[in-house]
Every structure is written in structure tokens, then in C-alpha cells.
Amino acid sequence: MMRYLPLIAAIVSQIGLYSCNHDSSAVSFSASNQQNSMPSFTPLSTDDNYDAFLEALPEQTQNRELLAKSWSSYRRLFIQSDGRVIDFQAKDRSTSEGQAYAMLRAVLIDDAATFAKTLNWAENNLQRQQNDSLWAWKWGRKKDGSWGTIDSNFASDADIDAITALIFAYRRWQNPQYLELARIKLRDLWKLSTFTDSSQKRYLLPGPSHAFVRNSSTIYLNPSYLAPYAFRIFAQIDPERDWLSLVDSSYQVLEKSLKLSAVGLPSDWVGLNLETKEFFALPAASNIQTVYSFDAYRIWWRIALDATWFNSSQAKSYLQKSSQHLQKEWQQKSYLLASIDLQGKPLVDYEATSQYAMFHVAMRILKPNIAQEILVKKILPKYQKGTWGDRSAYYTQNLAWLSLFNPSDIPQKLIQKE
Numbered sequence: 001m002m003r004y005l006p007l008i009a010a011i012v013s014q015i016g017l018y019s020c021n022h023d024s025s026a027v028s029f030s031a032s033n034q035q036n037s038m039p040s041f042t043p044l045s046t047d048d049n050y051d052a053f054l055e056a057l058p059e060q061t062q063n064r065e066l067l068a069k070s071w072s073s074y075r076r077l078f079i080q081s082d083g084r085v086i087d088f089q090a091k092d093r094s095t096s097e098g099q100a101y102a103m104l105r106a107v108l109i110d111d112a113a114t115f116a117k118t119l120n121w122a123e124n125n126l127q128r129q130q131n132d133s134l135w136a137w138k139w140g141r142k143k144d145g146s147w148g149t150i151d152s153n154f155a156s157d158a159d160i161d162a163i164t165a166l167i168f169a170y171r172r173w174q175n176p177q178y179l180e181l182a183r184i185k186l187r188d189l190w191k192l193s194t195f196t197d198s199s200q201k202r203y204l205l206p207g208p209s210h211a212f213v214r215n216s217s218t219i220y221l222n223p224s225y226l227a228p229y230a231f232r233i234f235a236q237i238d239p240e241r242d243w244l245s246l247v248d249s250s251y252q253v254l255e256k257s258l259k260l261s262a263v264g265l266p267s268d269w270v271g272l273n274l275e276t277k278e279f280f281a282l283p284a285a286s287n288i289q290t291v292y293s294f295d296a297y298r299i300w301w302r303i304a305l306d307a308t309w310f311n312s313s314q315a316k317s318y319l320q321k322s323s324q325h326l327q328k329e330w331q332q333k334s335y336l337l338a339s340i341d342l343q344g345k346p347l348v349d350y351e352a353t354s355q356y357a358m359f360h361v362a363m364r365i366l367k368p369n370i371a372q373e374i375l376v377k378k379i380l381p382k383y384q385k386g387t388w389g390d391r392s393a394y395y396t397q398n399l400a401w402l403s404l405f406n407p408s409d410i411p412q413k414l415i416q417k418e
Contacts, residue, residue, distance in 0.1 A: 041086065044079040044114065045072075056110035063404040066383065071109050073386025074397055083117030084125070088392040093140030093150070096126055096158035101398040103165035107414075108405055112173055115165070122162070128152050132188040133181075134159050137207070153207050156193040157225040157298075159185060164230045167237060168414040179237065186238045194246065195219060197274045202245050203253070217275045220282065223257060223266050224298040226250035228315065229306040233415065251314045253279075254299070255321075260290060263325035263344035268295035281342060291347060293339040294395070297355045300362035301402060307365055308407035309415050319362045326359060330370060334377065353382045353389050354396045357403035364406070379403075 053068035061067070078098075079085050085098035099122040106115035126135035126149070137155040141147055166182035169175065195213060196202045205212045206222040213219050228247045235243040257270045257279045269288040271280045281290035300319070307315035325344055329336055336359070338352035356378040363371035379400065382388045388400040 042081045083121035087394045096135035100158045100161035107168045224295045265292040297358040300358040304361045354399040357400040
């Protein structure tokens with residue numbers, strides 16, 4: 001970890017982070033910065049920065065007021081003064097996913113200080129101590145009562161989102177050190193989280209190979225981690241590695257795994273037999289299951305980004321195929337249940353704002369009338385005083401906010417290499 005610390009220190013010091021007053025342990029770029037005891041939550045900011053964030057968004061930005069107000073609220077409710085993002089519904093833990101979402105949201109709304117703080121906390125606390133730059137996915141209260149890394153495995157979706165945010169940050173704020181860190185992380189992501197089969201086809205793994213390469217002929221994959229738009233952006237800054245090969249394999253995984261569902265829905269997790277090239281549902285007893293649920297929601301958003309930013313015909317075709325069942329459900333019932341099995345049977349009797357948010361992004365491309373209905377009937381009614389639904393629902397806040405930031409409103413200079 002130590003080889004990255006001077007770089008991060010330089011980044012943060014440039015925007016004056018050291019002048020911030022922290023109620024928790026002082027910012028320090030060393031491995032000893034991990035906290036053993038957890039202080040009471042002190043928010044990143046007690047001020048309502050709505051006006052500043054509103055000004056940062058161009059006037060033509062859709063949902064401009066909502067984006068500014070809810071980001072200001074999120075900083076107060078979920079981000080600690082040292083930059084730690086807290087999931088209050090999961091024993092106050094923090095995750096690489098949460099830090100990456102905060103970074104991505106901060107750069108989209110031009111909040112350089114929050115970006116640096118959330119990056120700084122992750123670099124200080126989530127480094128895996130395994131001579132790479134990827135982040136341990138889970139940090140929180142350990143069995144002995146101390147606070148620190150609970151699971152040192154990384155989750156590739158979080159690292160992909162963090163790297164994308166770093167590239168955007170470089171392009172937005174012209175800080176070359178963000179680009180340097182992104183390239184360091186890309187080398188490690190390629191080395192540790194991609195897998196090549198006997199035919200030289202390369203796949204994105206959800207994490208370390210020891211966890212997801214089950215044997216010589218079987219791998220487990222998470223379709224919601226696949227981010228073709230990000231791989232296209234990575235190829236712009238890291239031409240030494242064939243990131244576009246992951247675009248191709250991602251769409252193959254997404255398309256072919258739809259056949260597991262009788263109604264053509266995407267799944268949270270799938271297995272792939274590398275010898276037969278056939279996808280299979282994971283065992284029912286597994287703690288990761290092949291159903292349409294909270295992970296799979298994000299597929300709508302990730303593929304919609306590729307459709308909008310890169311005009312991908314594959315993305316548009318996939319969205320059309322995979323959304324048919326939910327379109328019919330909505331048109332017939334005006335609601336969608338939160339989890340559905342491979343046969344199209346609901347597994348729960350409740351709805352999820354996070355699903356509506358992500359599906360809304362896909363419908364904005366395919367069926368604007370359905371998108372508007374979902375927005376008016378299911379998303380906006382859940383919004384009160386800066387948050388959607390349960391004020392402790394960290395996941396919902398992030399997916400709702402990201403869904404309302406229309407991909408077409410994101411500055412082109414962040415997406416395309418100059």
C-alpha cells in the first residue's frame with residue numbers, strides 16, 4: 001500500500017483537505033490510519049449547500065433541483081467528516097461500493113472537496129495489504145469489537161466505478177494525479193479481476209479469481225458488474241490492455257444468460273461452463289442466487305449509459321429484449337415487485353424504489369411514456385426532504401440519484417478523450 005500514499009497525499013493536499021477540521025482521527029496517509037474504535041457519527045457537513053450544487057449544474061440539466069438538494073442531504077446523512085460513507089442498514093459498515101458511488105456522484109455535481117475526502121478515506125482504510133491498489137469490499141465492526149477490514153476480497157464493480165470517477169475527475173478538474181491513480185488501478189484490475197479461457201476469451205470476474213473461478217471449467221459471474229461504457233473509457237487511457245474485448249464478452253454474457261429465465265429477465269448471479277459455453281443457474285442453497293433482484297437492477301443503468309454515451313446498438317438491443325417482461329407487468333398492473341425468479345414468479349410481496357429508479361433509466365430510452373409514469377407514480381412520491389423513502393436506505397439514495405442524472409446531461413468532455 002505504501003507505494004500509493006505519496007500520490008494520494010499530493011492529490012488531497014492540492015485542494016486543502018488538511019485544513020479541514022475532523023472530529024474523528026486526523027487525516028494521515030499511513031497504514032495505521034485504520035480506526036480501532038468508532039466515534040459517534042459526525043457528518044461531512046452540517047450546512048445546506050444546495051445553492052452551490054445547483055449553480056454547479058447547467059440550467060438545462062434535467063431534475064436539476066432534485067439532484068442538488070438530495071446530494072446536499074446525502075452528504076449530511078451518510079458521509080462522515082473524514083469521508084467515510086456509512087451504510088446504516090448494515091450495522092454501520094462501509095463498502096468499496098459506497099465510496100465509489102460517492103466519488104462518482106461528487107464528480108458529476110462538481111464537488112471536488114467531497115470527491116477527495118471519500119477517495120482519501122478509501123485509500124487509507126480499504127487498501128488490501130496485498131501489494132495492489134484495489135479496495136477491500138467490506139469494512140466495519142469486527143468480532144473483537146474493533147473497526148477495520150472485515151473482508152479483504154475486492155468487488156470489481158466498485159473498483160470500476162471508482163476508476164471511472166477518477167478519470168472523470170481528471171478531465172473535470174485537470175488534476176493529472178487522478179489520471180495516474182486511475183492507470184495504476186486499471187493495471188491491477190486487469191491482472192486480478194479478468195480471466196481468460198482456453199479460447200482466449202476474456203471475462204470480467206466479480207472479484208478475485210480464487211473466489212469466482214470455481215474449477216478449471218466453471219466461473220461465477222455477476223451481470224450487474226459488467227460496464228461496457230467504462231471499458232470503452234478505460235481503452236482511451238490504457239491502450240496497453242484490450243479493454244474493448246471486455247465489451248464484447250460482457251454483451252455475450254448479458255445476452256446468453258437471459259436464456260436462463262423463461263421470461264428473459266437478467267439475473268443477479270450466473271454460472272458459466274467454460275467447456276460447453278453454457279450458462280447455468282447457481283444452486284438454490286448458494287448465498288448468491290440466479291434471480292432478478294437488487295443486484296440486477298443496476299444492469300438497466302449500466303447498459304443505458306453505453307447506449308447514450310456511445311450510441312451502442314448492442315446496448316439498445318439488449319435493453320429491448322431484457323425489459324419485455326417488466327414492461328408488460330407495468331402496463332398490466334402499474335407496479336413491479338422487487339424480486340422475481342427465473343420463471344417470472346414474484347419472490348416477495350413488496351416493491352423497491354431502487355428498481356423503479358434503474359428501470360426508469362432504461363425506459364427513458366425505450367419507452368419515454370413508461371419512464372414518465374414510473375417517475376411520477378413511483379419515484380417522486382418517495383422523495384421527502386432530500387431523501388427517497390427510508391432515510392437510512394443508503395442503496396436506494398444512490399440508485400435514485402444516479403437514475404435522475406440523465407446520461408445525456410453529463411458533460412461530453414468527461415466521456416470522450418480529447
